[in-house]
Amino acid sequence: MTLDCFIDGKGLSLPVNSNKPLLQILTEDVGNRSLNSNCHGSGCGNCIVLVNDIAMLSCMVPAFRLKDANIQTYDGFSKTRQCRDIERAYQATGNMPCPNCYASRTLLIESILQGLTGEHHTGKEISMPGNMHSQIIGDIENIDEEQIGKELSLVTCRCMDIGELVQIVKMALSIRRRKNVRRA
Amino acid sequence: MYEELKSSTVHTPATLAEYGEIINRFPDAINYAGGTYLVARPDFYPSDDNKVIIDLSNIAELQRITRTDRFVEVGAMVSASQLIDAGRLVLPSILLEALSSIGSTIVCRQITIGGALCIPDNRLSLSTALAVLDAIAEIKIFMKNGKSVTRWIPVSRLYDKEGKLVNFEGRILLTHIRIGLEVGNYQKFLFAGDPFRDGSEAVILAFHAERSSNTLGKVQMCINFPRMAFFLSKEIIGQISGLTLPIPPSMIMIVTGKLRAEILNTNPNIGELPLVRALRMFESVLHDLNTLYLQS
Numbered sequence: 482m483t484l485d486c487f488i489d490g491k492g493l494s495l496p497v498n499s500n501k502p503l504l505q506i507l508t509e510d511v512g513n514r515s516l517n518s519n520c521h522g523s524g525c526g527n528c529i530v531l532v533n534d535i536a537m538l539s540c541m542v543p544a545f546r547l548k549d550a551n552i553q554t555y556d557g558f559s560k561t562r563q564c565r566d567i568e569r570a571y572q573a574t575g576n577m578p579c580p581n582c583y584a585s586r587t588l589l590i591e592s593i594l595q596g597l598t599g600e601h602h603t604g605k606e607i608s609m610p611g612n613m614h615s616q617i618i619g620d621i622e623n624i625d626e627e628q629i630g631k632e633l634s635l636v637t638c639r640c641m642d643i644g645e646l647v648q649i650v651k652m653a654l655s656i657r658r659r660k661n662v663r664r665a
Numbered sequence: 666m667y668e669e670l671k672s673s674t675v676h677t678p679a680t681l682a683e684y685g686e687i688i689n690r691f692p693d694a695i696n697y698a699g700g701t702y703l704v705a706r707p708d709f710y711p712s713d714d715n716k717v718i719i720d721l722s723n724i725a726e727l728q729r730i731t732r733t734d735r736f737v738e739v740g741a742m743v744s745a746s747q748l749i750d751a752g753r754l755v756l757p758s759i760l761l762e763a764l765s766s767i768g769s770t771i772v773c774r775q776i777t778i779g780g781a782l783c784i785p786d787n788r789l790s791l792s793t794a795l796a797v798l799d800a801i802a803e804i805k806i807f808m809k810n811g812k813s814v815t816r817w818i819p820v821s822r823l824y825d826k827e828g829k830l831v832n833f834e835g836r837i838l839l840t841h842i843r844i845g846l847e848v849g850n851y852q853k854f855l856f857a858g859d860p861f862r863d864g865s866e867a868v869i870l871a872f873h874a875e876r877s878s879n880t881l882g883k884v885q886m887c888i889n890f891p892r893m894a895f896f897l898s899k900e901i902i903g904q905i906s907g908l909t910l911p912i913p914p915s916m917i918m919i920v921t922g923k924l925r926a927e928i929l930n931t932n933p934n935i936g937e938l939p940l941v942r943a944l945r946m947f948e949s950v951l952h953d954l955n956t957l958y959l960q961s
Contacts, residue, residue, distance in 0.1 A: 500710045543709075
């Protein structure tokens with residue numbers, strides 16, 4: 482099949498097998514180097530990408546579900562302002578993921594921040610069941626750390642503990658909110 | 666890589682009638698729901714046989730959640746996260762806990778109710794909770810002559826003792842799940858291990874009962890060893906149902922001993938770790954019932 486989609490802002494038309502997982506499309510057909518997953522779908526969490534602004538495990542999305550999708554990998558996300566917020570949170574807390582999981586953890590944190598700030602995703606929705614954001618809007622002091630810890634545990638790399646990651650999320654959330662207030 | 670392989674044909678029916686036509690033309694087609702199980706299989710891609718894939722995501726009928734006073738009916742293509750969000754106030758707590766235990770929102774967004782129940786060889790927490798809640802599943806059986814038959818079957822009867830999906834005659838499609846809203850006042854959901862990543866050592870226990878003054882009624886219990894056994898023992902349930910609260914420690918030991926014997930009788934290959942986990946969970950439920958009784 483010919484897959485027409487946007488990857489990191491570029492419109493592409495790729496000849497791929499209809500059941501080829503997105504992870505392999507990105508690594509083999511597009512030459513993306515930010516994805517380090519070799520778990521073959523068993524859920525290591527190192528292949529997170531944003532599909533129409535929703536975080537997904539790219540090893541679990543086949544090509545036939547990606548028609549006209551807007552896919553953002555860490556390569557594209559690293560050039561955005563949102564990524565700066567998370568990088569500043571890494572610096573402020575003094576904790577940073579290892580190179581192996583850096584890309585996935587950063588995109589996962591962005592996905593959590595979108596839920597916490599209630600930012601709505603834009604663009605055409607992928608034909609995927611249950612493509613809805615879980616809204617966990619609340620004060621930084623009152624955010625559900627257990628829920629956020631559960632979200633963060635999707636990436637199985639053990640370079641950081643959940644407490645450190647929750648601190649990063651809180652810091653990134655306060656940076657993001659300050660920025661949103663300044664813009665408003 | 667592998668681009669020389671022939672690409673699988675993907676059909677996306679919009680109605681169940683269209684699905685019926687496609688499945689009659691391609692009886693070996695693969696039903697694709699959320700994909701969390703299928704895509705992870707080594708034979709999904711690259712695949713030599715290029716089976717036809719039927720993508721169920723466009724069938725609107727399978728994506729509805731309807732509620733009456735007595736039950737909630739959930740379409741097979743409703744995702745776990747949709748059901749958590751929509752059913753937070755109405756669904757039994759045991760089911761919400763089971764859905765939440767599946768994993769992070771990213772995974773819950775992709776896992777569908779029908780897909781989770783129809784994994785051929787790995788039972789997840791959802792099957793365990795639904796079996797205990799006496800939920801029933803609507804099954805459409807598509808016959809070779811082009812006709813289809815609809816049947817309602819208890820979720821617990823979809824699986825054999827080892828937790829494998831029972832083979833039905835004809836091509837089947839699970840379309841809806843009906844969950845009763847009249848549930849007992851004691852529900853417990855416990856799990857240890859990760860059924861996705863470590864299915865041979867994980868254990869899931871769901872327990873449901875009606876607790877009135879010092880007696881237990883309507884007891885239902887399911888112990889799920891995801892890749893080994895789906896344990897629903899009427900004998901053990903019968904024994905607990907007759908007990909008076911508080912349950913003496915000696916009786917807890919006796920029932921636990923019988924449970925151990927029955928589990929090993931069902932599947933002698935269950936390892937020591939999951940077995941001990943299951944027995945300790947069971948004991949903790951009985952102790953919890955005693956605690957609640959003594960506190961009241």
